[in-house]
Amino acid sequence: MNNQFVFEKKQKTTLGIFMLVGVVCMILSYLMDDGTLHMRFWSNYLTNTVYFLGIAFIITFVLHAKVLMYSGWHVAFQRVWEAFSLFLIVGIILMIPIIAGIWGHFHHLYHWADKAAVASDVVLKGKSSFLNPVWYTAGTLIIVGVWYFFFAKRFRNLSVQEDKEFDPNYTLHKKIKVNAGVFLPIAAFTSAALIWLWIMSVDAHWYSTLYAWYATASWWVGSLALTILTLIYLKSKGYLDIVTTEHLHDLGKYMFAFTIFWTYLWFSQYMLIWYANIGEETTYFHVRMRKFPVLFYGNLVLNFVLPFIILMRNDTKRKYGTLILTSIIVFVGHWFDFFQMVRPGTWLSEIEHANHAAHATHASHAAEHAAPVLSKWGYPEGFVNGVSIPGLLEIGILLGFVGLFFWFVFMQLEKASLVPKNNPYLEETEHHHVM
Amino acid sequence: MKTLNKEVLFGLYNDETELLSAIKQANDKHLEIMDVFTPFPVHGLDPLLGLKESRLHIAGFIYGATGTLIAFLFMTWVFVSDWPIIFGGKPFFAAPSFIPVTFEFTVLLSAIGMTVTFYTICGMGPGVVNPILDSRITDNKFCIAFDVTHGKENENDYRSFFTNTGASEVHSKNI
Structure with missing residues (x-):
């Protein structure tokens, strides 16, 4: 049994190329955007950062939940999850340009960050005690910092420390358990606040109480798909013999179950808004269904129909082929879901920004000038690359983030044994x- | 009380590892096991006994799909053609509002269907009396039973098998 992971040169080259592709695509998307706000670049950057940061967060959450609930089956691949959870620190760093942009006004992802717009907008004024740069900055840095330094990192340290010496009282494991009890409620509340700040506030006027649940479910299903892919890859490299079809079957079941959970939340959010039929709320779906149909319906096909049909049978969760196929669909699908949450909203921000600029410069001729501006910055007609469908640049940027994520994960995997040594649940x- | 007119020889084991290794030995010796009783589901028991994968889930899928169709089509027929009423300004064919009921009816039909099917297959139900070999097999004992109605000559083989594999008790019973 080979428990010491080696980050090979070939892997470094491949992941390096991924990251290079990502950087090139980001630069291209920055330059190619016809707007003045470089919105295509910024919304992609936000989508991917939030997606991978969320995966790291939800894995941290699940690791702690599993410890608290006396779960043992996942210990075989716990080290992989630990490595995922440590990505939180990279997530903080990735958030810094967005935070800086809010203060320096060099992007316009969030309409609420525009002081002039807030002053003339009753809705945004009402929300400004929460949707403001201070909350955004403090929330992101402090909350993710706490997640990382007090929980993810500490979990990892205690777990690695446990490898060194067998302790019949499992003192270290008990410490992790106490930590877990503290973390779960904190994580549950703080993650919702961050989801509101990071992605829901992209549609600054709109809100939904189910949104945080829905986004968290998306992270969780995406991270399960990523876990399955990582495990199968590591097994193909001759590592992790301890992870068997049984573990993958359970992960597959998790993915199947939470696919349905995600759909349940998606549908609940959609149906309640559709049924109540209040203009302020329905605009969110109206825009997505009419102007972004690929995103809206594609999201459902990728994240519900396909995994639901493929994973329904017992043996599809036990065979590598179908598991890999579904995991790729679901992983890309939930990235697509985040793209769908962010892109129409940032497009709207761009329209609002353009309108506002028009009003400000030609206050006296507002009526005259608003119309031409709107026609230039109307909603996309048909399929617009990078707006109503993800284009090649979007895929390239996703690849770049995948490269970064796995570079970091492999670096962490190298630092400790792939299988925890003295974990009380190893036998199980x-x-x-x-x- | 209805009886099966069977003479059963059975041994009781104290835990499932003993039980599993005993079954392996019985298979090696080609002793025909009538049935195995355990207080809880034991992993790895089915393949050892040569039991095929249950088809209950296929039945469940069919019941569920039937439920989906019945609920959705019925509501569509009622609200679109039989008695169209406008609810909350929605169109007659207000598909999203049919979904919750469709979902619940799917679950209901598959749950009831599978329960009834399961009870029918197992010969259980109201008024049916199932003979039980020993009341402790629902509590803490693991039991292997052999049918000795027509094979009295094998009884010694069975008894020695039980002693060799560490059965804590051996009894025979007419059921």
Whole structure:
């Protein structure tokens, strides 16, 4: 059994190329955008940062939840999840340009960050005690910082420390458990606040109480798909013999179950808004259904129809082929979901910004000038690359983030044994049987 | 009380690892096991006994799909053609509002269908009396039973098998 992961040169080259592609695509998207706000670049940057940061967060959450709930089966691949959870620190760094942009006004992702717009907008004024740069900055840095330094990092340290010496009282494991009890409620509330700040506030006027749940479910399903892909890759490299079909079957079941959970939340949010039929709320879906149909319906096909049909049978969760296929669909699907949450909103911000600029410069001829501006900055007609459908640049940027994520994860995997040594549940995970 | 007119010889084991290794030995010796009783589902028992994967889930899928169709089509027929009423300014064919009921009816039909099917297959139901070999097999004992109605000559083989594999008790019973 080979428990020491080696980050090979070939992997470094491949991931390096991924990151290079990502950087090139980001630069291209910055330059190619016909707007003045470089919105295509910024919304992609936000989408991917939030997606991967969220994956790291939800894995941290699940690791702690599993410890608290006496779960043992996941211990076989716990180190992979630990490595995922440490990505939080990279997430903080990736958020810094967005935070700086809010203060320096060099992007316009958030309409609420525009002081002039807020002053003339009753809705935004009402929300400004929460949607403001101070909250955004403090929320992001402090909350993600706490997640990382007090929980993800500490979990990892204690877990690695446990490898060194067998302790019949499992003192370190008990420490992790106490930590987990503290973390879960904190994580549950703070993550919702960050989701509101990071992505829901892109549609600054709109809000939904289900949104945080829905986005969290999206992270979780995406991270499960990523876990399955990572595990199968590591197994193909000859590592992690301890992870068997039984573990993958359970992960597959998780993915299937939470696919339905995600759909349940998606549908609940949609149906309640559709049924109540209040203009302020329906505009969100109206815009997406009419002007972004690929995003709206594609999201459902990728994240519900396909995984639901493919994973329904027992044996599709036990075979690598179908598992890999579904995991790729679901992983890209939930990235697509975040793209769908962010892009129409940033497009709207761009329209609002353009209108506002028109009003400000030609206050006296507002009526005259608003119309031409709107026609230039109307909603996309048909399929517009990078707006109503993700284009090649978007895929390239996603690849870049995948490269960055795995570079970091492989670096962490190298630092400790792939299988925890003195974990109290090691015996259980070795004999894990599903059927 | 209805009886099966069977003479059963059975041994009781104290835990499932003993049980599993005993079944392996019985398979090696080609002893025909009538049935195995455990207080809880034991992993790895089905393949050892040569039981095929249950088809209950296929039945469940069919019941569920039937429920989906019935609920959705019925509501569509009622609200679109039979008795169209405008609710909350929605069109007659207000598909999203049919979904929750469709979902619940799917779950209901598959749950009831599978329960009834399961009870029918197992011969359980109201008024049916199932003979039980020993009340402790629902509590803490694991039981292997052999049918000795027509094979009295094998009884010694079975008894020695039980002693060799560490059964804590051996009894015979007419059911």
